Amino acid sequence: MAHTSASAGALLRHVRTGRARSRADLVALTGASRNTVSAKVDQLIAARLLEEGGRGWSTGGRPPTILQFNSGAGCVLAVDLGVTSVDVAVTDLSARILATVGHPIDIADGPGPVLTEVDRLAQEVLAEAGLTPGDVCAVGVGVPGPVEFSTGRPSHPPIMPGWHDHPIPSAFARYECPVYVDNDVNVMALGEIGVEGSVQDLLVVKVGTGIGCGVIVEGRVYRGAQGSAGDIGHISVHPPDGRTVVCRCGNENCLEAIAGGGALLRDAVAAGLDVATTREVVELAVQGDGSALELVRDAGRTIGTVLAALVNFFNPHRIVMTGGVAQAGAPLLAGIREAVYGRSMPLAARALEITVSDAPERSGRVGAALMAIEEFLDEDSVQSLAR
C-alpha cells in the first residue's frame, strides 16, 4: 500500500473517513514514526478535533485507544445560492445539518440585496441551532455560475447579472473565518460523493436553465488549468432534425441551446403545450403527457451524445443527473442511456451507472458544507489550529 502524508490534516482525514481508528492505524497508513503520529494526534486532541474513545480490539498486548473525530468541535455555514431561491444551513464538521432555512430571491437583483438576505438567513439558522457567529469555522457557498475559486469572485456569470468579479467572501466578514465559493455543480458533485470521501471518478451533470458538469477525479473536484473544467453547456451538438439554433453565447447549436431547460420550454411552447416555465414542462412529463415526454426524451438523447463522448474519454464509474430538468426522471434517463450505451465503448459502458440524484435538494447544502469542511480541515488550516 502506498503511504500518505503524515500532516495533522492528513491524520485527521484518515480518522474522519474511517480508514484509521487508532494511533497504530495512523502509523501503518502514513509510514511516519510512532512519535511523530503521537505528537500530532495530541495537537488534534488539544484542538478538540479528535477525541479518545474506549479501548479497541487487540490480538495480543494492551488494546489500542480508539480515536474519534469530534464533529462538534465547530460548525460551518453552507449557502446554496440558486437563480430564484437560496438555502442556508448550519452543519457540524461532518456536514450533518443542524438547522436550515430557504427563501425566494432573484439572483438578478445583484450581490447587494441578495447577500444581505443571505446574511439575515445565516443569523436565523445560527440562532435556531443555538450557535453564535464565533462558533463558525468556515463558510461554503455554491453559486449558479463560473467562479475563480482562489478569490471567490464570479467570472462573467451569464445568469448572474451584476455579480461579475464581486468578492463574495467579503459578505461573511463578521465570521472571521475562511470562506470558500465554487460553482453549484462542483459543490453538488461533492454532495453526491458524500461524507465518506469515495475515491471514485464521477460526473455530476446539472440540467437546469443551463447545463454544467462537476468532475470528480479520485474523490476530489477536478478544476483544470483555468478552473473551467466541466463547462459542457457550450459543446457543439447536432440536433437529429438538422435545425440550427443560435445560443446566447453567439455560437450555433450549443448543448444547452438544444437540450437545456430554456430550450425545453421553447420547444414545448412551439409544440403547442400550454406552459409558461420549464418546471411546468417537467411536471407535464411526470404526469405522462405524451408531447412533454417526447420533448424530455429528445433532450436526453442530445445530452447523451455529449455524455457518450465523455464516457469514452473519461471512463467514469458513475454519472449522476441533477437540476430541474432531471426531476423528469425516467424519460430523460431513457434518452441519455439510449445515446450513451449506443455510442460508448463497451469496456467503458459495461459497469457505468447513470442515475438521477436521489437527494438533489440536499446535495447543494451538504456539498457546500463538505467543500468548506474539506478545505478548512486541510493540511494548513489544521496545522495552524493544532499548533
Add this chain to the structure above:
Amino acid sequence: MAHTSASAGALLRHVRTGRARSRADLVALTGASRNTVSAKVDQLIAARLLEEGGRGWSTGGRPPTILQFNSGAGCVLAVDLGVTSVDVAVTDLSARILATVGHPIDIADGPGPVLTEVDRLAQEVLAEAGLTPGDVCAVGVGVPGPVEFSTGRPSHPPIMPGWHDHPIPSAFARYECPVYVDNDVNVMALGEIGVEGSVQDLLVVKVGTGIGCGVIVEGRVYRGAQGSAGDIGHISVHPPDGRTVVCRCGNENCLEAIAGGGALLRDAVAAGLDVATTREVVELAVQGDGSALELVRDAGRTIGTVLAALVNFFNPHRIVMTGGVAQAGAPLLAGIREAVYGRSMPLAARALEITVSDAPERSGRVGAALMAIEEFLDEDSVQSLAR
C-alpha cells in the same frame, strides 16, 4: 504549502525531481520529524539510490549536506512496440538512454515471434551498454492497444491480432524484476511530461492508424474506472460533407473512421493521389501538394471538433499531437486550431497550447522508461529495497 508523504519513495521523488536538495528540505516538504527523514535517507543511501554530495549554502550555522539521486543505481529496459517496428532501449534511473536499437516487426505475427525478437534486442542493448540482466531493476513496455494495467495483458486490441489476454510480463521473466505494460499513448504522454514531473493537466493525442489520447491529471496518467480513459477514436463525429462511413467497430462516423491514418489514405486514393500508404500522403502534404494539404487539414478540423469538446470539459494546459499523421505538422495543426479556438469557451482556450510533439521518436522509449522508473521507485518497491 500542503505537506506530502514521508515514505522512502516520496522522499526519493522529492530529490529526483529537484524539489529537495537536503534533509532539511525534506523535513520542510513532508512535515515529518528530522529523525524520521534521516532514518529513511540512510536507508536510501544504503540502497545506493541517494548519494551525499558536497556542502550546500547556509544562511548561518553548518551548511547542509547536499543529497543527490544516484541514477546509476540500476537500469531499466524500455520497449516501444509499434505495429511495424519495435524500439528497445536501456536507460538509467533518470530515463537517460544508454543504448537503443530498433527493428522492423509485424505485430500481427503474434506475441510468440514478436516477443522473441524483443528479447533478442534487449540482450543486444544490454551488451552494448556493458550491462547484464542482473542490472535491470524494471521493464516498461508500451503497446499499440488497450491493456489491463494491473496484469499487463492486452484487452481485445483491435490492431494486435493474437495478443488478447497474452501475459506480456512473462516474456521478461529472465530479469526477475517488475514489468509494467501500458498502451502507447499513456506511455507517450509520460514521455511528453518528461523527467521533471510537471503537475500540468495534459492531453497527448496520437493520430496514427487509429486515434487515441493519453490523459495526464496533475502530472500522472489518469486511467478511469476500467482503465479505458482516453479512448477517443470511436467518439461519434459529423463529417462536414455529410457522408456516412462505417467504422471497423461497426458504428458509423467514429472519429478515426473519418480522420485517422487509414481514413486519410482512403480519401487520398479516392481523390486520385498516387499513394499506397498513409506515410506517403503525409509526405505529399509536407512537400506542399495541394490535395494532400487539404485532406490533412480536413482531418485536423474533424479531430478539432472532438478536441474542442474535450477542452471545454477537461480544460487542459496543453495538447500535444503525435503519431504518423501528426508529422504533417502545420496543416494538421491549422485544422485543429480552427475548430478548437472556434468552438471552445474563451476561458479554457485562452492559454491553451496545441503543438506537435518535437521528439516523437524519443517519447515512446523515454515514456516507457519513465513508467517503469516511476512505478518501480514508488512507495512500496523502494520501501522493500531500502529496508
